[in-house]
Amino acid sequence: MDFTSERHLDDGVLERAFTLGEIPGILWTPGAASASAPVPLILLGHPPLGLRTMYPRLVARARRCVADGFAAATIELPGSGERPARPALDQARADLRRAVRAGEPVTEEIIDALVLPLVDEAVPEARAALDTLLALPRIGGPVGYSGGVISVGVRLAAVEPRIVAACLFAGSFVPRATFEEARRVTIPLHVLLQWDDEHNDRQASLDLFDAFASAEKSLHAHMGGHTGVPHSAGEAAAQFFTRHLKEGRTETAA
Amino acid sequence: MDFTSERHLDDGVLERAFTLGEIPGILWTPGAASASAPVPLILLGHPPLGLRTMYPRLVARARRCVADGFAAATIELPGSGERPARPALDQARADLRRAVRAGEPVTEEIIDALVLPLVDEAVPEARAALDTLLALPRIGGPVGYSGGVISVGVRLAAVEPRIVAACLFAGSFVPRATFEEARRVTIPLHVLLQWDDEHNDRQASLDLFDAFASAEKSLHAHMGGHTGVPHSAGEAAAQFFTRHLKEGRTETAA
Numbered sequence: 001m002d003f004t005s006e007r008h009l010d011d012g013v014l015e016r017a018f019t020l021g022e023i024p025g026i027l028w029t030p031g032a033a034s035a036s037a038p039v040p041l042i043l044l045g046h047p048p049l050g051l052r053t054m055y056p057r058l059v060a061r062a063r064r065c066v067a068d069g070f071a072a073a074t075i076e077l078p079g080s081g082e083r084p085a086r087p088a089l090d091q092a093r094a095d096l097r098r099a100v101r102a103g104e105p106v107t108e109e110i111i112d113a114l115v116l117p118l119v120d121e122a123v124p125e126a127r128a129a130l131d132t133l134l135a136l137p138r139i140g141g142p143v144g145y146s147g148g149v150i151s152v153g154v155r156l157a158a159v160e161p162r163i164v165a166a167c168l169f170a171g172s173f174v175p176r177a178t179f180e181e182a183r184r185v186t187i188p189l190h191v192l193l194q195w196d197d198e199h200n201d202r203q204a205s206l207d208l209f210d211a212f213a214s215a216e217k218s219l220h221a222h223m224g225g226h227t228g229v230p231h232s233a234g235e236a237a238a239q240f241f242t243r244h245l246k247e248g249r250t251e252t253a254a
Numbered sequence: 255m256d257f258t259s260e261r262h263l264d265d266g267v268l269e270r271a272f273t274l275g276e277i278p279g280i281l282w283t284p285g286a287a288s289a290s291a292p293v294p295l296i297l298l299g300h301p302p303l304g305l306r307t308m309y310p311r312l313v314a315r316a317r318r319c320v321a322d323g324f325a326a327a328t329i330e331l332p333g334s335g336e337r338p339a340r341p342a343l344d345q346a347r348a349d350l351r352r353a354v355r356a357g358e359p360v361t362e363e364i365i366d367a368l369v370l371p372l373v374d375e376a377v378p379e380a381r382a383a384l385d386t387l388l389a390l391p392r393i394g395g396p397v398g399y400s401g402g403v404i405s406v407g408v409r410l411a412a413v414e415p416r417i418v419a420a421c422l423f424a425g426s427f428v429p430r431a432t433f434e435e436a437r438r439v440t441i442p443l444h445v446l447l448q449w450d451d452e453h454n455d456r457q458a459s460l461d462l463f464d465a466f467a468s469a470e471k472s473l474h475a476h477m478g479g480h481t482g483v484p485h486s487a488g489e490a491a492a493q494f495f496t497r498h499l500k501e502g503r504t505e506t507a508a
Binding site: 002027195208209210214215216217218219220223230231232235236239240243 | 469
């Protein structure tokens with residue numbers, strides 16, 4: 001892991017860009033003035049639009065994580081941003097756009113081609129990033145995942161034991177394989193759904209939520225379209241991570 | 255309105271039983287040591303099991319309301335507790351139990367007979383109670399409704415302009431008429447759904463949520479059966495009322 005730049009944000013957050021092999025990433029940690037005990041880590045997922053495009057939203061989420069006593073980190077997805085293009089992924093995106101423009105159904109084949117190769121590549125990369133990040137001083141476990149591409153979050157939640165809680169955003173296409181993997185997820189989940197999301201199949205999101213095997217899972221549906229997640233939803237997600245990563249609390253009935 | 259008893263709870267909450275005509279009720283307000291500015295009111299709904307049976311849950315909800323700077327009040331439902339029996343309601347409940355025990359479908363006729371007369375009687379009573387409660391010193395507007403029987407909450411949200419925000423519990427049978435009334439509801443809503451509620455039709459709850467015309471509505475689904483609403487869900491509902499009754503905030507995207 002090579003740190004390539006470092007700056008202090010105005011709220012005392014230390015932001016460091018890094019590369020892990022050829023994968024760029026960003027790490028946000030409490031500044032030097034903070035207590036030096038290791039803090040839990042939240043891995044921030046994002047859609048495949050490139051870290052540069054996603055930066056304003058990512059840094060806002062990261063600031064909140066650090067304010068709550070966590071470290072936050074994110075890495076570039078395969079084929080996104082400045083990483084080498086994946087022609088097969090680009091082809092799948094072109095097929096998707098063509099189908100949507102033509103008013104045709106988005107077939108399972110298109111969704112599988114769009115999502116599954118991304119998951120197959122992104123999940124091992126995220127796990128390798130955890131190996132490195134958790135070896136840094138002042139970053140401890142446990143790890144939370146706060147999601148972008150939901151199939152990546154589901155696979156990580158199913159296979160990565162260091163991730164003990166996940167906040168998933170039901171806002172992207174879901175391959176059939178993801179439903180099968182959801183049945184193997186048992187960690188606490190906080191699932192966000194934009195009820196009138198123009199890019200999302202609401203019923204698929206509800207079915208996916210139903211499929212998770214987690215004893216503790218909750219679904220939070222809001223109005224406002226794909227990017228209209230309200231401020232209060234961010235608050236609730238932050239409280240979810242505090243309960244599970246810092247207080248180790250299991251939910252009890254009120 | 256006659257106050258029939260009064261006691262101070264250990265957290266400084268003043269609890270007063272009252273009768274409004276023949277309707278018993280309970281009012282919880284900040285104790286004398288608190289600031290004397292008028293506080294908003296939250297009307298606590300409950301299932302038709304009688305105030306005495308519901309008291310432990312009601313007082314817990316009321317304590318939280320008062321701690322957050324609200325007054326809370328509840329009145330007995332028609333035909334419940336010590337109020338005169340409603341033979342038609344008792345008959346509808348018997349029909350419901352018989353259908354459920356026999357494994358037969360709960361028909362629209364049974365649901366209408368069970369719920370609609372209750373709504374027709376309970377809603378004007380709740381509105382009359384608001385007239386009286388809001389005339390008390392130290393209780394001001396606006397009013398929130400925190401729900402028991404969802405059809406009562408929907409009707410109140412649709413017709414009572416003093417109620418500016420409602421937290422509804424999707425945990426009871428929903429007559430077709432309630433879906434029609436839902437389309438007239440425009441106030442901010444926070445809807446709770448127990449995902450695996452043995453007493454609830456999940457799809458009907460989702461359809462009802464979809465029907466509300468409110469620009470700001472959110473659905474929060476949790477695991478745990480009918481009475482297993484987790485502690486965090488109570489926190490989120492309390493924050494919803496603080497936003498809408500005290501801060502007058504409309505939600506903005508995060």
